[in-house]
Amino acid sequence: MRRLLVAIAPLVMLSACATAPRQELSWTPPTQLGMGGSAYGAFLAGQGALNDGAGAEAAAYFARAEIEGGASDMLRDRAFTAAILAGDITKAAALAPDGPEASEATKRLGKVVQAVELMAVNKGKDAHALLAGDSIGFPHRGVAALLSPWAAAMAGDREGSLVRPEMRGDRVVDYFGQLGQAYLYERARRYDEAETDFKALTGGETPGDIAVLAYGGFLERRGRRPEAIALYDRGLAVQPLSESLTLAKARAVAGKPAPPPPTLREGAAQVLIAPAAAMLAAKQQQLGLAYLRLALRLDPARNEAWLMVGDIMEAAGDVEGARQAYSKPRPGAPEFSSARTKLAWSYQNAKQPDVALKMAQEAAATGDREARITYADLLRANDRYAESAELMSGLIAETPSPDWRLLYMRGVAYERSGRWPQAEADFQAALKIRPDEPELLNYLGYTWIDRGEHLAEALGMVERAVATNPQSGAMVDSLGWAHYRLGDYKKAVQLLEQAVELEAGDPEINNHLGDAYWRVGRRIEAEYQWKRVLTLAPDAKIKADVDEKLASGQGPKGPSAAPKVAGN
Template sequence: MNIQFFKTAQSSKPLVWKIRFGLFLFLPLVLLAFTTKIAASSEVSVVKRDGKIGKYLAGRHAQSIDDSNSAINYFEDLLSSKNNNLGIQDTLFYLLVKSGKTQKASPLAHKIAKTDSKSAPLAKLFVSLVYIKEGKYQEALDTIKKIENSGINYFSRTIIISWLHTANINFKTGIALLKKEMKNPAYVAIFAPHAALISEYAGKPELSRKYFDDALLQYRQVGANLTRLIGEFYERNDEQSKALNIYRNFNKLSENETLFRYALERIQQNKPEIIKLSVNRGVAEGLYHLSSSIRRQNQYQSILLSRLAIFMYPEFSFAKLRLADQLTEENLLDEALAIYKKLSQEKVYAWLARLRVARIYDYQNKLDEAEKILLAMAKERPKELDPLINLGNMYRGRDKHRQAARYFEKAKTRIRNWMPMHWRLLYSSGASLERLKRWPAAEKDFLKALELKPDQPSVLNYLGYSWIEQGKHLLKSKAMIEKAAKQRPRSGHIIDSLGWVQYRLGDYDQAVKNLERAVLISPADPTINEHLGDVYWKVGRKLEAGYQWERALSLEPEKNQMKSIKKKIKTGL
């Protein structure tokens, strides 16, 4: 049984992968090297005739179900009697870092860093971070240079070494390292923001502006992290109008008014971000940037880097927020909830964290607790939409559309000036109203959503499919769904709608192709399987039609749909 930290590179050919917050920008990387596989054979020596097998297996089981706290307890107990077992040390060290228990991880890191263990690169990185926090920059430099310069180490080493040279009053050497790497255009997005931060730390803000501009040129849409870095830079350097613009541009393009709410408020109140850069914070920014860059490729490896970033800079609220989001995605809800609750007591992301706390309660089937939080927030800020929209969506997700529609309606009454971002509210509201068979009101919401966001694929699909089911506007529906399908060619529901409108228009050959494609994309959807059965029947493939209907029936469709499918199985169309 293997545990992966960061994979050791097996090939000299770089992989090209997408930077988390940039669209269509690819960065060649060898898949992650500073943490690695721990072979089961290195731990199997624990399982001897010494009465420890139960704890070992219990620890492994706890680890397999992501119960890190229990796993840590079991492996700590094992290590107390097997002090020199490197495999147990490796496993425990990994779990401690992943869980954010860095104080306990530190002694193990110093031990493992002196070995040839496969997790030694991570341990050496950790030890170098400890030295940086202690102000022992030369010791940190000596340690980090011992890490193999490949994979993710290539990037982390470069950023951290640049900071260490700058900390040792050798800015020219530090910035030269980054400039050398930025000769490769693919690396500009990674290194330019850190060249900007290092330049600012060295008292060269004009150079910082240049490097931030270089970074911005790499993106079609600026992500949250780069927005934050540049916005805070402008705030620190008394350029509040520029900071305001970059935060507002992010809100407009991302349709998200919540993330930088506090940043906008503090600028408008003339209380800008004034926390100066430090070496610790700069290194933390580098680690977090790498974490966000690999988030889609490997959540667990990204979590480790985020934990190390927070270790370096414990006040790193943005990294904590994103870490909790990652933990939520990995279904580590209790860990995420603990972080959100702490953030809800801080100024910067308090509002967003409270929304996230309610979301976690929703995931944990504690709707009453979630509703209590969201109603209190809605009362606290009578102009805010998010608490009511989130509450409506929680009820919609439970098919309680009457309650959902009520909250969506309350949210709509708070809007004075409709903007493109409001399409989401209208879409959710329309969906619930449609399920309540209040079609005129639902249609009104969908049409209003398309006025605000004319090419929005989800709205185009929902409205178009609804019209198809009602047997009206078939040609218009077809054009709308084709537009949606061009934007979302991998959406099973949209491709199903395309095949279904072709079926209703009598274009059975094209309908077969698209409905077969839709089933391949979403094989567990009963409606798509039923539709494919219908079109098979129309083209004379009656045996296959029966099979698709039987399959649709096995996928637990809704009661009304179940009755219809059973009739088709019995008598056909």
């Protein structure tokens, strides 16, 4: 599903979205808001929380501002937005703005919110009336069009529910409108027409797994399991690691009951996910989160929506909100492994490795492949390289065809634990599968240079990696450090300065630049860089190296740093 959404999201016209944070929200004097100082302080606090994506906190501040300073159109507008972001759609529907100071885009969103709330309480006729016609325009017209057939079905309007939504040039509406029509045809027992839509959605060479799962479920419900299994195999040929497709095929092969078609509320929730992903791809975080909250009002068990909400909360720095979202998928759900992965890494990033490892180990004990990979990753991140390599060896042995990513990860664990011959063999095997993969080129090339082996070939490999990914501070650092290791200190300074510009807060890159400055005689700048490293929370090895250089006044003894790994 993510591949599909990433492919179509850039085609959606989003640039004029008036609900983007910071652009539309501007300072307004307290006298114009009818507020006193205390109320205005609450308003400003609410505005700050809103800009940071903390909807629940913002809603509390706006409620206080209203109590202390009185209601206003602008305050109602902000409270409406905060309620949506906090997931209180019932309250947001009651606060939907219609005053003269509210923007047209927000008024249109208000109608969508009210329609979703009506659908959530099974008032399809009223919802359909709100969604019909042209009253909901850009940027919410596509969402209204996708929801309208489901509202019509709730209202008992069978013919209205079967009208496929159309918007010229909008591939999100085109794709999910046809998917919805297929489901609604099936609901109306017009099976031939439903199958025509399902076939159209899966007819390409690389069908998305969401369409494959939908059509496969339909085939299973029609008693056509062999065809469903063949379809799942076709999907797995494109996406062999898809947990959803793997589970679907296993269910069909075992002859277990077919998945039921979506309920009306579930179908309506599904069509909101793609517009949400498109908004997030366009960096419209608030609007993307709003659509996800609407989807979850209709279907609280929509796991992919919870994962996306968690990602937004984490990016906004709301760790607790992210963890709550990641905790929603239950064991057995296709999204459970991914959710546990994100949850474990949130604890790792919060400097709670024991909690992260315990959580990852429990998930890995289920035998889930992705959970075991996550556990191996976390073992490596916590310097438990031998255990990580052993776990990766088991996964590699079980994999039918060689997977370069598994070989790369085991190679890193081998290299970090001092088992270079095994590491080198894994890196070379991985490169045979993916000869142009920049991470592989960077890691093996750098390590060869650091070991004084295959120097000309290794430098070329690192140069290719940087050419592929010139904005990677880690890779530019590797190239600069390669020149340092080869004795070209002037070139090393040039490249390492560029790497620091790309990743100013990385202690290892700053340490490298200090060493290069020292070698070209820029001693004061070198000491400045080393002192800066100590302010960037370096690991114990880098800190000891810097402390020794500063204490001795003799500069670097020689390069010994390990190449950097993506995600570390």
